[in-house]
Amino acid sequence: MKVVKELSACGGKLIKLSHDSISTKTRMNVNVYLPKQYYAQDFPRDRRIPTVVYLSGLTCTPDNASEKAFWQFQADKYGFAMVFPDTSPRGDKVANDPEGSWDFGQGAGFYVNATQDPYAPHYQMYDYVHKELPQTLDAHFNGNGVAKLDFQDDVAITGHSMGGFGAICGYLKGYAERKYKSCSAFAPIVNPSNVPWGQKAFGGYLGDERTQWQAYDPCALIKNVKHVNDDKILIHVGDADPFLEEHLKPELLLEAVKATSWEDHVQVKKVHGFDHSYYFVSTFVPEHAEFHAKNLGLI
Numbered sequence: 123m124k125v126v127k128e129l130s131a132c133g134g135k136l137i138k139l140s141h142d143s144i145s146t147k148t149r150m151n152v153n154v155y156l157p158k159q160y161y162a163q164d165f166p167r168d169r170r171i172p173t174v175v176y177l178s179g180l181t182c183t184p185d186n187a188s189e190k191a192f193w194q195f196q197a198d199k200y201g202f203a204m205v206f207p208d209t210s211p212r213g214d215k216v217a218n219d220p221e222g223s224w225d226f227g228q229g230a231g232f233y234v235n236a237t238q239d240p241y242a243p244h245y246q247m248y249d250y251v252h253k254e255l256p257q258t259l260d261a262h263f264n265g266n267g268v269a270k271l272d273f274q275d276d277v278a279i280t281g282h283s284m285g286g287f288g289a290i291c292g293y294l295k296g297y298a299e300r301k302y303k304s305c306s307a308f309a310p311i312v313n314p315s316n317v318p319w320g321q322k323a324f325g326g327y328l329g330d331e332r333t334q335w336q337a338y339d340p341c342a343l344i345k346n347v348k349h350v351n352d353d354k355i356l357i358h359v360g361d362a363d364p365f366l367e368e369h370l371k372p373e374l375l376l377e378a379v380k381a382t383s384w385e386d387h388v389q390v391k392k393v394h395g396f397d398h399s400y401y402f403v404s405t406f407v408p409e410h411a412e413f414h415a416k417n418l419g420l421i
């Protein structure tokens with residue numbers, strides 16, 4: 123891993139990193155925010171700082187949320203680090219949307235492992251985000267014998283739109299092993315198999331066989347994952363979101379959990395007047411931060 127830039131932000135630092143990924147076979151960029159606790163001289167040696175992973179939406183790089191979601195203030199308040207991965211592999215040799223649209227291909231990897239050519243060689247974003255990246259960050263930041271940051275055990279996941287889908291999908295797929303201790307989402311695509319953005323992405327990356335799509339679709343996954351403890355998935359969506367009716371459809375997740383162990387454990391807060399932008403995301407980041415801080419045992 124190479125540090126590209128270190129920027130002072132709030133009480134800590136935003137570290138811009140890049141590395142050669144084994145999963146995507148490309149160079150990947152990732153931003154990490156280290157909160158003020160990381161730099162505090164009196165931070166207890168026997169404690170590790172947990173992380174919140176934020177998966178971004180269509181067209182984003184690691185910079186969109188780093189610059190516009192204002193997670194850094196919350197990370198300092200509660201004492202967690204933030205990880206902002208990229209949304210796809212990139213580069214001249216990486217296949218892109220044949221139509222040149224922004225809802226598929228580079229900037230739109232959908233956090234799945236593609237099985238179809240020409241996408242399969244590089245679009246392995248599920249393995250990248252949920253397996254390779256935590257290990258790589260662990261080796262980079264904790265490789266000096268001082269294990270101060272926790273990228274693999276006490277970890278929460280959240281995301282926006284395509285990234286909200288990626289967060290819920292990763293949370294549910296890793297639920298039995300408690301991979302993530304907490305999950306939330308901003309304006310997520312909850313049922314990709316049944317909406318145009320998801321159908322285009324799953325068709326392209328996973329092929330026409332729709333049974334293959336179920337392995338990533340939150341509305342299918344949640345029916346086969348046994349809910350435990352007081353776990354809850356927190357979702358916000360704006361009622362003025364232009365993508366709400368066609369692509370997001372949060373009510374489909376509420377329908378999917380009816381009569382399952384998750385009934386009453388998925389909370390969708392529809393907020394009046396908010397759209398899909400980072401004005402919406404940043405408004406509700408404090409509530410999501412408090413939710414994750416509680417679930418990570420920080421408060």
Ligand SMILES: N[C@@H](CCC(=O)N[C@@H](CS)C(=O)NCC(=O)O)C(=O)O
Pocket residue numbers: 178179180181182186190224282283284398399400
């Ligand atoms: N670029 C698209 C919009 C795509 C979009 O809204 N992307 C969301 C995630 S799904 C986003 O976060 N965009 C980047 C930003 O707002 O900074 C357009 O031209 O309409």
